[in-house]
Amino acid sequence: MTTNILFAAGAARWDDWAPPLRAALDRAGLAYELAQEMPSEKVDYIVYAPDSPLRDFTPYGRCKAVLNIWAGVEAIVGNKTLTQPLARMVGGGLTEGMVEWVLGHALRHHLGMDAHIANPEHRWHPVAPPLASERRVTVLGLGALGSAVAEKLAGLGFDVTGWSRRPKKITGLRTQHGVEGLTKALKGAEILVLLLPDTPATENILNAETLALPAPGAFVINPGRGALIDDSALLAALDSGQVAHATLDVFRVEPLPTDHPFWTHPGVTVTPHVASETRAPQGAEVIAENILRGEAGQPFLHLVDRQAGY
Numbered sequence: 032m033t034t035n036i037l038f039a040a041g042a043a044r045w046d047d048w049a050p051p052l053r054a055a056l057d058r059a060g061l062a063y064e065l066a067q068e069m070p071s072e073k074v075d076y077i078v079y080a081p082d083s084p085l086r087d088f089t090p091y092g093r094c095k096a097v098l099n100i101w102a103g104v105e106a107i108v109g110n111k112t113l114t115q116p117l118a119r120m121v122g123g124g125l126t127e128g129m130v131e132w133v134l135g136h137a138l139r140h141h142l143g144m145d146a147h148i149a150n151p152e153h154r155w156h157p158v159a160p161p162l163a164s165e166r167r168v169t170v171l172g173l174g175a176l177g178s179a180v181a182e183k184l185a186g187l188g189f190d191v192t193g194w195s196r197r198p199k200k201i202t203g204l205r206t207q208h209g210v211e212g213l214t215k216a217l218k219g220a221e222i223l224v225l226l227l228p229d230t231p232a233t234e235n236i237l238n239a240e241t242l243a244l245p246a247p248g249a250f251v252i253n254p255g256r257g258a259l260i261d262d263s264a265l266l267a268a269l270d271s272g273q274v275a276h277a278t279l280d281v282f283r284v285e286p287l288p289t290d291h292p293f294w295t296h297p298g299v300t301v302t303p304h305v306a307s308e309t310r311a312p313q314g315a316e317v318i319a320e321n322i323l324r325g326e327a328g329q330p331f332l333h334l335v336d337r338q339a340g341y
């Protein structure tokens with residue numbers, strides 16, 4: 032029997048994804064058809080990205096799973112027509128990319144690099160930065176990405192606290208969880224990394240109240256989602272000096288509108304949602320593995336909890 036796989040992750044991604052997907056499925060010896068178009072009643076799996084024009088899943092009655100090539104699912108998780116299991120991307124190069132991006136930006140702030148990279152007055156200010164062990168870092172979100180980032184930061188010697196929804200133990204860091212753990216996690220943090228999903232429970236998690244908890248002059252690094260931050264509260268915290276600098280990769284509206292104050296605020300670095308992305312060769316392996324699991328009657332990996340929204 033042929034397994035029919037609809038690639039609905041955007042026509043622009045087809046050339047990158049089709050060859051590694053075929054290679055991974057060929058290696059497994061699966062008889063399949065992979066195409067950008069096929070009759071909906073034939074489709075067994077949909078390879079998907081939330082920016083796809085496909086929004087109505089009703090005609091795909093035989094579809095066993097929708098396999099998202101992104102980690103974030105906020106744009107699709109609430110789709111009422113999507114009754115099939117939804118898996119998100121874990122791995123696929125995302126973790127390595129995110130670890131590198133966060134470590135780079137955390138070290139920039141930790142080492143005070145900006146003072147030396149742009150020093151037009153040629154100030155000689157020989158103050159060595161503190162050691163990582165003297166720097167308190169908090170990572171909000173201890174999932175696939177947050178836990179990898181937290182562990183690498185701890186591996187460099189940073190004093191790391193992580194926060195998640197449910198209790199979690201990770202060697203080398205302190206952990207907090209739930210609403211009651213948030214204050215403890217934020218209190219005194221000098222670098223704050225946001226790697227939470229965008230859900231009703233995480234929206235505006237950084238607001239006027241919670242932004243008062245980190246150490247004065249803290250650094251905020253947000254590669255999670257724009258909705259995690261109340262933009263006005265962050266701007267006020269930057270203006271008061273409570274936050275020294277915010278490095279923001281994600282925004283409520285993307286591309287960030289040209290008149291948004293983040294573009295011109297001296298305490299903000301804007302990066303255009305580049306912290307990490309799924310690489311087709313590695314991502315195709317993850318998708319193929321889930322298809323093979325489905326065909327073998329095994330449970331799918333990385334299923335989204337529709338109730339929790341991530």
Ligand SMILES: NC(=O)c1ccc[n+]([C@@H]2O[C@H](COP(=O)([O-])OP(=O)(O)OC[C@H]3O[C@@H](n4cnc5c(N)ncnc54)[C@H](OP(=O)(O)O)[C@@H]3O)[C@@H](O)[C@H]2O)c1
Binds near residue numbers: 102103104228232306
């Ligand atoms: N900027 C980029 O380029 C880029 C690239 C990829 C991903 N992202 C973003 O990164 C996010 C995280 O990805 P991931 O793969 O690490 O996700 P994940 O594995 O689903 O992990 C999410 C983490 O957030 C925690 N969490 C969720 N809701 C919470 C709540 N209400 N209170 C406390 N903790 C909560 C979860 O707690 P539990 O452990 O208890 O479940 C988990 O630790 C994605 O959702 C996406 O928005 C951005």
